[in-house]
Amino acid sequence: MIRADGLWLNAGGRWVLQGLSLDxxxxxxxxxxxxxxxxKSLLARALAGLxxxxxxxxxxxxxxxxxxxxxxxxxxxxxxxxLYDYLTVDENVRFYAAVAGVSWRQRKKVCGDLLxxxxxxxxGGQEVARLSPGQRQRLALARTLAGDPAVLILDEPLAGLDAxxxxxxxxxxxxxxxxxxxxxxxxxxxxxxxxxxRWQLAEGVLKGGExx
Amino acid sequence: xxxxGKEWRRLLRSPSLPWMLGLYVLVPAVVAxxxxxxxxxxxxxxxxxxxxxxxxxxxxxxxxxxxxxxxxWAPWMTAGTLASEVEERTLDTFLAGGxxxxxxxxxxxVAAWSLLGLVVLAGLPAFALxxxxxxxxxxxxxxxxxxxxxxAVLMAGLGVLLSAFGRRSGGVAMAGVALGLMLTLGTAxxxxxxxxxxxxxxxxxxxxxxxxxxxxxxKEGPKWLYGNPLVGLNSALDNGAPALVVVPGNxxxxxxxxxxxxxxxxxGAGVIGIVSxxxxxxxxxxxxxxxxxxxxxxxxxxVAVSGTEA
Numbered sequence: 193m194i195r196a197d198g199l200w201l202n203a204g205g206r207w208v209l210q211g212l213s214l215d216x217x218x219x220x221x222x223x224x225x226x227x228x229x230x231x232k233s234l235l236a237r238a239l240a241g242l243x244x245x246x247x248x249x250x251x252x253x254x255x256x257x258x259x260x261x262x263x264x265x266x267x268x269x270x271x272x273x274x275l276y277d278y279l280t281v282d283e284n285v286r287f288y289a290a291v292a293g294v295s296w297r298q299r300k301k302v303c304g305d306l307l308x309x310x311x312x313x314x315x316g317g318q319e320v321a322r323l324s325p326g327q328r329q330r331l332a333l334a335r336t337l338a339g340d341p342a343v344l345i346l347d348e349p350l351a352g353l354d355a356x357x358x359x360x361x362x363x364x365x366x367x368x369x370x371x372x373x374x375x376x377x378x379x380x381x382x383x384x385x386x387x388x389x390r391w392q393l394a395e396g397v398l399k400g401g402e403x404x
Numbered sequence: 405x406x407x408x409g410k411e412w413r414r415l416l417r418s419p420s421l422p423w424m425l426g427l428y429v430l431v432p433a434v435v436a437x438x439x440x441x442x443x444x445x446x447x448x449x450x451x452x453x454x455x456x457x458x459x460x461x462x463x464x465x466x467x468x469x470x471x472x473x474x475x476x477w478a479p480w481m482t483a484g485t486l487a488s489e490v491e492e493r494t495l496d497t498f499l500a501g502g503x504x505x506x507x508x509x510x511x512x513x514v515a516a517w518s519l520l521g522l523v524v525l526a527g528l529p530a531f532a533l534x535x536x537x538x539x540x541x542x543x544x545x546x547x548x549x550x551x552x553x554x555x556a557v558l559m560a561g562l563g564v565l566l567s568a569f570g571r572r573s574g575g576v577a578m579a580g581v582a583l584g585l586m587l588t589l590g591t592a593x594x595x596x597x598x599x600x601x602x603x604x605x606x607x608x609x610x611x612x613x614x615x616x617x618x619x620x621x622x623k624e625g626p627k628w629l630y631g632n633p634l635v636g637l638n639s640a641l642d643n644g645a646p647a648l649v650v651v652p653g654n655x656x657x658x659x660x661x662x663x664x665x666x667x668x669x670x671x672g673a674g675v676i677g678i679v680s681x682x683x684x685x686x687x688x689x690x691x692x693x694x695x696x697x698x699x700x701x702x703x704x705x706x707v708a709v710s711g712t713e714a
Contacts, residue, residue: 287409
């Protein structure tokens with residue numbers, strides 16, 4: 193579903209990715225682990241088509257990620273959530289649904305379904321600035337799903353959450369994988385995530401990757 | 405365009421909006437009210453001579469205040485927008501979700517322009533008081549309002565352009581306000597200083613506004629003063645000097661035409677505003693596509709979030 197071939201990426205004069213390749217098939221929940229500063233976030237950005245690569249190619253269902261068609265198949269969750277604090281919970285999801293091309297008539301239903309899925313149905317009118325870190329992360333996931341992407345690239349989805357928050361997100365990711373979404377998460381510590389595939393990022397290349 | 409709606413919400417929910425709107429409408433109303441009261445107290449014999457002058461003076465003060473406020477407010481409103489989207493990583497999610505960079509820049513610019521257009525409209529009642537005093541007509545009022553709108557378009561465009569280069573939204577917003585100050589009060593002050601040392605008087609109205617003695621002045625200030633919206637306003641109010649000669653084209657029969665400064669500013673501000681938006685888009689394209697990512701930033705953020713170092 194999402195495939196990276198020979199990615200080379202230079203950051204701050206250092207080759208963070210050195211010919212890295214990976215392949216995640218449909219419906220898999222995969223993770224790239226590694227210590228802080230090893231380049232996991234840059235890998236996630238590169239897979240989402242946001243970091244300029246020196247060499248290599250990322251494809252989604254065979255389509256180059258630099259094309260808009262491929263980007264619309266991908267939902268990207270950055271480490272900082274990427275939410276608008278001045279919008280309400282509901283408005284955040286609706287905005288991203290509109291960006292993803294969901295029609296005006298469908299947006300209300302899509303937004304309601306997604307907030308229901310992440311357990312924020314009652315917080316629709318609440319300002320994002322007032323949400324707890326766990327609620328923010330769940331809202332960010334709902335926002336990522338707004339365009340119904342086939343592939344989710346999640347950068348540290350468990351970071352900064354307490355035990356309950358991590359359990360919620362783990363449960364949600366398992367549920368999404370069960371719904372047929374292809375998920376690739378970068379995590380420092382998988383912390384109980386039930387993974388189909390796991391890589392270790394070190395020295396710019398991936399190790400492991402066996403099917404669990 | 406989703407970005408337009410989102411930006412409208414951001415601007416309308418900004419805590420500074422009620423304050424700025426209050427300053428924009430209420431201060432001119434109070435100033436014009438004072439003029440109205442003074443005009444009413446004039447002896448009957450002096451009224452025909454002085455009332456029209458007072459009306460024009462009131463309009464001049466009201467418009468100068470509003471233009472100055474717009475020149476500072478518009479870049480403050482727009483200068484941090486793209487920088488904050490980069491800072492908060494919301495631009496990443498917007499682009500990764502299938503959004504186009506051009507629609508992000510255009511949405512921000514159009515939202516700022518339309519809101520400032522409404523602000524100019526909301527400020528029009530402040531012109532009603534000078535009209536009550538007398539000596540001004542609707543055409544003059546329309547000319548002033550158009551110049552205010554042009555100032556807003558120019559400064560909002562320059563603000564968006566600045567935001568494409570900035571890294572921290574707060575710093576870029578301050579730079580935007582500094583740019584507004586430089587264009588208005590800065591050029592006026594420099595003109596006054598140049599006038600006091602070299603003998604030319606600078607623009608009379610600006611010199612008077614800055615409290616600089618006019619002395620034996622030449623009719624025109626330095627050419628760079630033509631970019632100052634307050635000088636354009638002066639030209640709109642007086643319908644007088646300075647006039648600029650513009651050559652529309654190098655045709656077989658060269659056409660020379662004389663335009664007033666406010667007319668040139670009106671067109672120039674619109675063109676520069678739009679070109680600034682396009683340049684902001686190009687600058688962001690270069691910034692996002694060709695600039696090397698920085699690992700150090702990513703590592704600092706990672707440590708801040710997880711609280712651990714590798």
